[in-house]
Amino acid sequence: MIIGMLFGILFVVLFLGVPIAVCLGISVCVAIVASGNMNLLPAVPQRMFTQADNFTLMAVPFFILAGNIMEKGGISKRLIDFIEILMRRVPGRLSCITVAASAFFGAISGSNPATVAAIGGITIPRMKEKGYPDDVAAGVAASAGTLGVVIPPSIPMVTYAVTASVSVGTMFIAGIIPGLLLAVVLIATNIFLCRRYDAAETEKVTVKTFLYSFKEALLAIFMPVIILGGIYGGLFTPTEAAAVACVYAFLISVFVYKELNIKDIYAIFKKSTVSSAVVLFVVSMSAPFGWFMTNQNIPTFIASSVLGLFTNKVALLLMINVILLFLGCFLETQAIILLVTPILLPIAASLGLSPIALGIIIIINTSIGMITPPMAVNLFVASGIADTSIGKISKRIVPYLCAEVAALLVMTFIPGIITWLPGVFGV
16 A cells, blocks of 8 residues: 555656656655654655765765866867877777767766766767768767766766665776776777778877877876775775865866866856756655655565566566666666665575675666666757757667667676676775
């Protein structure tokens, strides 16, 4: 009765177009009233405040701010120029550069839409000049943008770590190999699909040109080294690393590259504030929702019911991925993580799947959701840059979607790919 009320109200208001954070609050309040235990209502604002009052979550606005500074401060452009020199002899060069640059930018920004905007904003016009159709260029950038939250550091990884009570640093380490694997898969797909538009360059790059490009990009290349090296070296926490990233990006953009002015700074802070408020409001509102589910033993009930229906491990793992991919079509990444994590943790434990491996699987699924309509944020950003329709991009995105899903299934059934590196680091 209570389960039906909770999820029934949730999906009804979602269908009506109500923001996800408000949906979570409405559904839990209605369910509490329906349960007849009015004494639980004061716990809703209490849980919201407790969730927001979290040092780890401070990393979210800082990483959002760092990504926006990079986008405006010339850091992204210099990264792309240097990667372009390195990949001159690769067929489908510009499409592969987009993937490599997105992976590098993802190692700093931790956001899919920010990655598409920062990298696609530069490479999509270049691809169009080279002869790529508008929808192809947009599809390349949108698919490459899925690396933004898989390559650490990652905002969804922070959210999952807080929700599942696991180490943020361990999540970051675990995301490195899956992120690189997805990048390789996307580059291979681009070489196969885009070589007709962009043949490999035969002209050799002079040492002088290479060294100049390297010098220009050096400070940008050094940025993820500082962030990830500082975290893994124990110099600072992930939250402090996010703050360091902001300061570093600001100093480089203003005093070295000199592409950031006062007007840009105001716009960056405004954009970052809005984005951070949206994310943190959803995270805060998810706390009473998750607490009420636990209070009513809903995750345990659902887990035992699912285990009763599917006794085969392969079927269970496939079902988890199908559900997550389906939710990714309709819900935002943060919302999915906050909704499904309490439910999937006991199921994963019964399968011998570690919380870290489960977290990476959830994050990859939700990242793929960024290119699956109707809730395809990456497609929205790329379509605006390329000035083409979502429908056309959706057709072009299918090969990339299939390639990423194939890589996801490999990691799902061989979770050692995810957990090997954390084991090497002893975390």
